[in-house]
Amino acid sequence: MKNGYLSQWARNVSPSPTLAVDSKAKAMKAAGEDVCGFGAGEPDFDTPSFIKEASAKALAEGKTKYAPAAGIPPLREALAERYAALGVLSEPSPGQVVVSPGGKYSCYLAILATCGPGDEVIIPAPYWVSYPEMVKLAGATSRVVFAGDEQGFKVTPAQIEDALTPSTRMLILNSPSNPTGCLYEKAEMEAIVELACRHDFLVMSDEIYEYLLYDGAEHHRPSSFGPEAAERVVTVSGFSKTFSMTGWRLGTLVANPEIAKAVADLQSQTSSNATTFAQYGALEAMLGWDRAMDAVSEMLVHFDRRRLNLLEGLEAIEGVSCQRAQGAFYLFPNISELGLGSEEFSTRLLEERKVAVVSGHAFGADGYVRLSYATSDEVIEKGLSRIQDFCREI
Ligand SMILES: Cc1ncc(COP(=O)(O)O)c(C=O)c1O
Secondary structure, three states, X not given: OOOOOOOHHHHHOOOOHHHHHHHHXXXXXXXXXXXXXXXXXXXXXXXXXXXXXXXXXXXXXXXXXXXXXXXXXXXXXXXXHHHHHOOOOOOOOHHHEEEEOOHHHHHHHHHHHHOOOOOEEEEEEOOOOHHHHHHHHXXXXXXXXXXXXXXXXXXXXXXXXXXXXXXXXXXXXXXXXXXXXXOOOHHHHHHHXXXXXXXXXXXXXXXXXXXXXXXXXXXXXXXXXXXXXXXXXXXXXXXXXXXXXXXXXXXXXXXXXXXXXXXXXXXXXXXXXXOHHXXXXXXXXXXXXXXXXXXXHHHHHHHHHHHHHHHHHHHOOOOOEOOXXXXXXXXXXXXXXXXXXXXXXXXXXXXXXXXXXXXXXXXXXXXXXXXXXXXXXXXXXXXXXXXXXXXXXX
């Protein structure tokens, strides 16, 4: 074909590097290689059984048809109630809640609904790999603001202020963060939200790891800092990480009524709705909240033990330093003193020692690598010893 088969969007988009590392590690395992995988961003536990049973029941009852684009009404109501209890958007109505096929899709629609050509989106780095690509797909422009480990991977209000231009439309926040696991303190979050209100830009707050917290850390929701914040903050989350439901594809979004409606309209023309019987499983998690949180607490015991073991093992390696992350299930050690770029480090580690980690380059942070501790104690122990040997030799 004269101009090629692909649109400018398809030509410019990069495939997800985190999914690529994970599939490479899985393919090596399938070929019989003994790979220690720290690449996957997904809990290794099964979905709590009462959630699975509710979805199986819905399936058996024939809840197999299209659902309303924004989600089944009881789930939207339950989510609105939960958000109201958390102080998000001062009592949102169910009409302000959209259930989507995954937190990733919620993020994409939040950006697509509000940003377009000529708009700038501030993305703090290290960032989740998909944000810049989503901004690109919306025709908007990213402005990346870097925060290294010396500042706890958190951007300051002064850095954001420096990045502002008349075209600034949105700031993306992700606390707890993928890839760093770090969280913003209340005062830090408040100062950033105050900037958004003063300079009149939107905030997309991706809170997909909101319940995965350690060391008594607290999660602070930007949309809960008063009515002006409630207007400007689009809160995105989902069921994947909290309830180990990655394959169910269920995300959430809560925003002011105008944005929520636009997101639902975009969804109605693109994915139609999140899978109907999956939504009934999620509904059970919302209605049986205490039970669901008990299941999460159990997972957290394991995550926490693995986090501390991995942290201790990484810290013991000469030339490696690592922040004590208090959220999600990632550690993001600094490997810059070892003398290899993070791409070369992660490629060689996989090829020579059969250990899969994700290069910091993918997250806009060369000199670091991401390790997910959503994996077994045995893999952590074996993987750490291989990483220690590798680092000693390079
Ligand atoms: C920061 C962040 N946001 C959103 C998502 C999307 O999650 P899902 O689409 O599985 O709900 C992920 C998944 O890796 C993530 O790390």
